[in-house]
Amino acid sequence: MTGRLIYLIGPSGAGKDSLLHFAREHVAGTLVLFAHRYITRETGHNENHIALTREEFAARSAQGLFALEWSSHELHYGIGIEIDAWLARGCTVVVNGSRAYLERALKHYPHLEVVHIHAAPHILAARLSARGRETQEQVAARLARQAPFTLPDGAHLTHIDNSGSLEQAGEAFVDVLKNFARAQQAHQPTPAVRAGGESVK
Template sequence: MTTETRADGNGLFYLMGPSGSGKDSLLRALRERLGPEDRVVVAHRYITRAADANEASVALSADEFARRQALGCLALHWHSHGLHYGVGVEIEDWLARGLKVIVNGSREYLPNAVARYPGLCAIHVSVKPEALAARLRQRGRESEAAIAARLARAGQGFEVPAGCNLVEIDNSGALGDSAASLARLVGVAGS
């Protein structure tokens, strides 16, 4: 369910939500819907852990991540849950070409992202707590204590900068429904 459908701005869509909310699954489902005529790209994310098969990520060592950050190769970067995440500066070329670019971001980093890209459209993926708990356990990445901490964090609010266009997508139900909402929002043909 989408609670807001306006998606104006500079063509950058900043997808965020709690761990386990289904952001990677939504992005994978969106990529599967893209046709040759769609001027939409999903940016891969650099991360300091091994990427799993469901995400568009490139694994880097902490040293390599720091090196790329120092060289100015990252347009956006943040630290969360003991890991470093980043999105490469190639998104600026894609935006300059008039492409719509979707990045997998962090709720805590949203103010920094808006400072760099004031016209971005923020998309918050939410999920009911019981569904989130089941997804986190199914992933098998964390202990029960870590899952409890993620569930507590998921319920906390986050700062939305003044003037930031925020869209909510509830991903508690069928992935196809949420993916259809995301596709319509970003302007995928045939959605």
């Protein structure tokens, strides 16, 4: 594979979906592509996800249609095998991943780049409450069981603090993606060119 896989992680409430939405608008037209997540629940605001029933998810999994898949909080998540075609074309591919699944993801994509989004605890609590999916007790329990993040050996990591404004963290995330994409393109072979400027593949 010649592309670069960016594996975005962070605790619930860190604002990953909002940052992904911001970044998609600011790198449109480039070779940075954002993978859908397939999830066994309805999608929410700003989520670049596709909702599947448990039966639909199981059928796709059985056919090997997920490049990555994991389970969390009784839900199933998958990243489609289309990302392998994108990587083969030299694209920079962004996936919204899972911290718990990172070590296994590295076995499939050992050169992936990890971008960790984090925020202050009181910010996480406020955002989780605002989503309205859980009671205050459930939010507190979710925050209490979040284990400290540890990076597997050999992985590369970029931290982005999203405790402040979306624009500030979003611009930092966009800069990271553009830097990865530029570095990736710098290592791609220059295509031969015919007279008249048409590229030869």
